[in-house]
Amino acid sequence: MTVTLFVPCFVDALFPQVGINMVRILEKLGHRVECPEEIACCGQPAFNSGYWDEARCVAEPTLKRLKNAEAVVIASGSCGAMLKVFYPQLFENKPEAAAAHELSHKVWEFSDFLVKKLGVTDLGAKFPAKVTFHDGCHGLRELGIKSSPRKLLEKVEGLELVEMQDAETCCGFGGTFSAKFPMISTAMGEVKCTSAKQTGADYIVSNDSSCLMHVQGLLSREGSPLKTIHLAEILGGNQQS
Amino acid sequence: MVAQKQIWEMSMTEREKILGRIREALTLTAPHPGTHGRHEPAQTFPGRPVQSAKPWLPDGGETPEEQIAHFRAASTDLKTDFREAADEAAAMAILKEIAQAEGWKKIATHRSELTDKAASALGLPKLLTGGGYDKNEMEACDAGITECDVLIAQTGSLIVTSRSSGGRALSVLPPHHVVIARREQLVRDLTAGFAFIQRKYDGNYPSMISLVTGPSRTGDIERILVLGAHGPKKLTVILW
Amino acid sequence: MSSHSQEFLDQASVITRDLRHRGLIQTALKKYEVARDKRKSAFGDWQSARQAAAETKWEAINHLDKYLTEFADKLEARGTKVHWASTGEQARDIIVKLIAEKKAKCVIKSKAMTSEEIHLNDAMEKAGFEVVESDLGEYIVQLRKEPPYHIVFPAMHLTRDEISDLFQRELGSAPTQEPEELTMIARRALRKKYIEADIGITGANFAVAETGMISLTENEGNARLTAALPKTMITLLGIEKVLPKMEDLALFLPMLATAGAGQAVTGYNTLYGGPKQADEADGPEEWHVVLLDNRRSLLLADAEQRDALHCIRCGACLNVCPIFRNVGGHTYGTTYSGPIGSVITPHLRGLQNWKHLSGSSSLCGACTETCPVKIDLHHHLLQNRRNASQEEPSALEQFAYKVFGFVANRPGMWQVGKELARMFQPLHKFVLGSKLDPARTWTATRDVQPVAPESFKEWWRKNKSGK
Numbered sequence: 001m002t003v004t005l006f007v008p009c010f011v012d013a014l015f016p017q018v019g020i021n022m023v024r025i026l027e028k029l030g031h032r033v034e035c036p037e038e039i040a041c042c043g044q045p046a047f048n049s050g051y052w053d054e055a056r057c058v059a060e061p062t063l064k065r066l067k068n069a070e071a072v073v074i075a076s077g078s079c080g081a082m083l084k085v086f087y088p089q090l091f092e093n094k095p096e097a098a099a100a101h102e103l104s105h106k107v108w109e110f111s112d113f114l115v116k117k118l119g120v121t122d123l124g125a126k127f128p129a130k131v132t133f134h135d136g137c138h139g140l141r142e143l144g145i146k147s148s149p150r151k152l153l154e155k156v157e158g159l160e161l162v163e164m165q166d167a168e169t170c171c172g173f174g175g176t177f178s179a180k181f182p183m184i185s186t187a188m189g190e191v192k193c194t195s196a197k198q199t200g201a202d203y204i205v206s207n208d209s210s211c212l213m214h215v216q217g218l219l220s221r222e223g224s225p226l227k228t229i230h231l232a233e234i235l236g237g238n239q240q241s
Numbered sequence: 242m243v244a245q246k247q248i249w250e251m252s253m254t255e256r257e258k259i260l261g262r263i264r265e266a267l268t269l270t271a272p273h274p275g276t277h278g279r280h281e282p283a284q285t286f287p288g289r290p291v292q293s294a295k296p297w298l299p300d301g302g303e304t305p306e307e308q309i310a311h312f313r314a315a316s317t318d319l320k321t322d323f324r325e326a327a328d329e330a331a332a333m334a335i336l337k338e339i340a341q342a343e344g345w346k347k348i349a350t351h352r353s354e355l356t357d358k359a360a361s362a363l364g365l366p367k368l369l370t371g372g373g374y375d376k377n378e379m380e381a382c383d384a385g386i387t388e389c390d391v392l393i394a395q396t397g398s399l400i401v402t403s404r405s406s407g408g409r410a411l412s413v414l415p416p417h418h419v420v421i422a423r424r425e426q427l428v429r430d431l432t433a434g435f436a437f438i439q440r441k442y443d444g445n446y447p448s449m450i451s452l453v454t455g456p457s458r459t460g461d462i463e464r465i466l467v468l469g470a471h472g473p474k475k476l477t478v479i480l481w
Numbered sequence: 482m483s484s485h486s487q488e489f490l491d492q493a494s495v496i497t498r499d500l501r502h503r504g505l506i507q508t509a510l511k512k513y514e515v516a517r518d519k520r521k522s523a524f525g526d527w528q529s530a531r532q533a534a535a536e537t538k539w540e541a542i543n544h545l546d547k548y549l550t551e552f553a554d555k556l557e558a559r560g561t562k563v564h565w566a567s568t569g570e571q572a573r574d575i576i577v578k579l580i581a582e583k584k585a586k587c588v589i590k591s592k593a594m595t596s597e598e599i600h601l602n603d604a605m606e607k608a609g610f611e612v613v614e615s616d617l618g619e620y621i622v623q624l625r626k627e628p629p630y631h632i633v634f635p636a637m638h639l640t641r642d643e644i645s646d647l648f649q650r651e652l653g654s655a656p657t658q659e660p661e662e663l664t665m666i667a668r669r670a671l672r673k674k675y676i677e678a679d680i681g682i683t684g685a686n687f688a689v690a691e692t693g694m695i696s697l698t699e700n701e702g703n704a705r706l707t708a709a710l711p712k713t714m715i716t717l718l719g720i721e722k723v724l725p726k727m728e729d730l731a732l733f734l735p736m737l738a739t740a741g742a743g744q745a746v747t748g749y750n751t752l753y754g755g756p757k758q759a760d761e762a763d764g765p766e767e768w769h770v771v772l773l774d775n776r777r778s779l780l781l782a783d784a785e786q787r788d789a790l791h792c793i794r795c796g797a798c799l800n801v802c803p804i805f806r807n808v809g810g811h812t813y814g815t816t817y818s819g820p821i822g823s824v825i826t827p828h829l830r831g832l833q834n835w836k837h838l839s840g841s842s843s844l845c846g847a848c849t850e851t852c853p854v855k856i857d858l859h860h861h862l863l864q865n866r867r868n869a870s871q872e873e874p875s876a877l878e879q880f881a882y883k884v885f886g887f888v889a890n891r892p893g894m895w896q897v898g899k900e901l902a903r904m905f906q907p908l909h910k911f912v913l914g915s916k917l918d919p920a921r922t923w924t925a926t927r928d929v930q931p932v933a934p935e936s937f938k939e940w941w942r943k944n945k946s947g948k
Contacts, residue, residue, distance in 0.1 A: 009889050012937045013899050014930045019937035023945065035941055041889035046882035048844065050866030054879060058886035089278060141846035170803045174843025179922045181490070181841050186926040187497035187807040188843070191507075217927030255565035256553070259720065259774045263546045266782035271543055274535035274788055275855040282536070289725075290533035290540075291732045297526040297533065298735055299745065315745065351762065370762035376676050376710055396735070396746045408762030409709035413702045413749075431731035431746075439727060446692060448559075448758050449708070451751040452734070457702035458748050461618035461636050462644055462660040464509045470617055470664055471671065472702020472749070 021236025077139020136208030301395030315397025319455030351407025516743025555693020593684025
């Protein structure tokens, strides 16, 4: 199968190892990976802020570029939800409506793609550490992803998964919310970090780098030894680029 | 009376205005619920949704034994004092025992088959609500003794009405509400309970129909349960 | 920025740092969660029950004219006076005039959020009447002269010590640590009021069209007493409260109790169909029902968000909302707080002044997931944001999104952007978190993830592209 990777803007610039690990994993499984250079943004920041015209300007070329893709895989539940759930709403009653619906059926969040589409759970990865998993809200509630990342983590050699209290509670990132309402975003993040720390884990794992960026920002600021890591980095077995 | 009339006239016109706005608003069709903006239903129901909902709601038990067990378990949970008696004499004995243990001096009650029996068994001074009563006098009574229309196994509830249970206040003003009932009054669930009420009154309803579930309670202070917030601190159900 | 928005930000800045508040709310809501989950597990199928409830409310709201007419006509047929109020002001006038006409001195009230919405207590007090809230939580916040903190748990932000101090000050009671004793102090004080009161005012949870009755849900028995002892009863309810049939209560009462407070059913669920009848022992001689529109018909006209009128005010969305849990009920500055408040307040009180509430959400969707009548809450927040921006765009924000979209999807420009970021990144530490820091809303509390030495696309070009 040819897999089209959608590498979101912040993953490209800030977390390249997430994308690199995805490429390695998919190639190891025998798939051809392509990554269109000209798309980096799904338009979610503008969409979530209510600027739907501006969001459409970004989404339209994305829609066109992904038209012929066999499967589109994204390392973020949030951007995945944008393409899968919100593009059809964004283009409702627009000429691109049909294309948006068509794309919606082909879009996969990475962990769900591995487990549900490819039927793979064991990638032969090793990661000797105690981890706790944070469910990104868009992945969890817009895309309904709960079991896939856990099934993948279960098969990682040496890894111990400890669920934190309120794993499903939002970490407080929320895109532009984190900058517009930083005090609330920070308080939510502190609650999340406290739950994670109570598990005694070494790492917070998630399938969404945007949540981790926020949580890691808080943890680094307070000098906590607790670290964050994206699921793909654990599965790809390559934590350092 | 003049002010009353003015209010009335004003309201009539507002009624038409409000209904007019509603009708205009409803010319647009809303998406179906649970479909995130789509117009086709997510799930279809053969009749009214509530008629399909029975298996989805908490159960009250199939057989009379199961239903009694449900009512008993719910009562424990609710801190309702549920007493099962073998027969009428045993029920009256239980009532007398409670009256003695609590040192009742005066009861409030209403005229009905079962409460008449209870009142004569107790032999205490009583306030009858029938033709009106003094609020302060009722407030000073030790217990309010009533019949109920129906008991509900599913939730450990009972239904009292202003016609069948001595008015509106009798079951909430005295500190202890005692309900005397027969086993055959127990029904499976709320659906059966409301159906019973609709059949019994056949359109000629009492002005108040109250589903009572446990003694009065509050959690308004630190979410800690306290009984007897405003209504009765104790609810006793005596069933035979 | 509206003054409401600035107030929200100011209060949020203070309360989100108040760890005592955070702990208190989390503990209370943890108790709620445990109880709710226990009750939910007794359902045969909670999700299907939600759908059934949603469909029932959809039917009622989408035929509101029919059901409302049926409700009002049935009520009137049994001697109840029905009043219709387009605005809060009209509703206040109707009620204040009624009270004046009865030459009443003391008004006893059971909990009614609709009365908070129209600031009824202020109006009655200004007209010279004594008004006493009888729900314990409402009584406590009334004594503190503040609005309810939560639509179901009005005093959940207070500790027993604060309540003891309050009662000592206002009622002259002895200090106590026992919630039981505190409750009894209020019980004694309020019992007198029930007996004295000339007028009882209630809200309603449901309006049953089929039988022309209101259904009133409560735990304490205060509403039962309010509707039993005073000579005149007044009920204020929003026009959206209708349910088609009595049998619907068999579904709605357990769902309201489970979602709202983790109970199987609430202590008292009482149907009222008229004033005292000739053969009845007690009850009000007159009953007035005031039906309030107050811009609900405007929300009804917004087909996209019409389901917000399905709301049964259980408060479940507040309880699970991480924003509510951190800013608390008072920060919103609205009658209805939490997700449902953020959705409907812009409709009820003006979009531009209240759009910040729709902005103040991480869109996590916990509200939508928990709502027993399946209101599409967090998506409505998105729609409010869209409507607000369309109506009055912020030029700066609009420009920023245009530029970002333009740059991000042009590989050459995106590359230049990343290189510029790498170039200036080392300088960031000199202004980090200060007023000169362009990213200070982020960096005040969080470290920044640096742009990687080699971005994914740079790696791709080097290792994969064309290979």
